[in-house]
Amino acid sequence: MLKSYRGSCHCGAVHFECQLDLAPEGSRSKPELDGVWWTSSFRCNCSWCAKTRFWKNFARPAGFRVTSGADALTEYRFGESAIRHTFCSRCGVHPFASASFEMMGGDFYAVNLACLDDVTPEELAAVPIIYEDGRHDAWDRPPPVTAYL
Structure with a gap:
């Protein structure tokens, strides 16, 4: 089920709140929208995610807000510039990204699970993961090797 989490960058300049469903497979609530994006977390080997x-785990706009430090955020875009890769201008940590894709139902936030402050190691260990072969634009299948992701 959706649960509220708080997160931040490394230096603490940026703080956010989000609603995510990190429950293990079989224990998740029915997502608001159809699509695999709302049923799992994702690790990708594209140039951005790998480096x-x-x-990432996706949040709807109504379930995400920056609570402090918006002035410390900097944005980076590449390729088609469709995704706003956001990072703290002080410590360089990437707490979230945002974009709007029709196939995902419009606007969304991609929350970096490593930036959640109040999630337990046990919760993180149980989060389902889908691996994406973004390096080859094959988002519907995992890359041949995933252990490093």
């Missing part, structure tokens, strides 16, 4: 070790 930043971004472990």
Whole structure:
């Protein structure tokens, strides 16, 4: 079921709150929208995710807000510039990204699970993960090797 979490960057300049469903497979509530994006977390081997070790779980806009430090956020875009890769201008940590894709039902936030402050190691260990082969634009299948993601 959806649960509220708090997160931050490393230096504490940026804080956010989000609602995510991190429950193990079989224990999750029915998502608001259809699509695999709302039923799991994701690890990807695209150039961005592989270099930043971004472990994402998606939140709807109504379930996400920056609570402090918006002025410390900096944005980076590449490729088609569709995704706003957000990071703290002080410590460089990437707490979330945002975009709007029709196939995902519009606007969303991709929350970096490593930036959640109040999630337990046990909760993180139980989060389902889908691996994406973003390096080859094959988002519907895992890359041949996933152990490093």
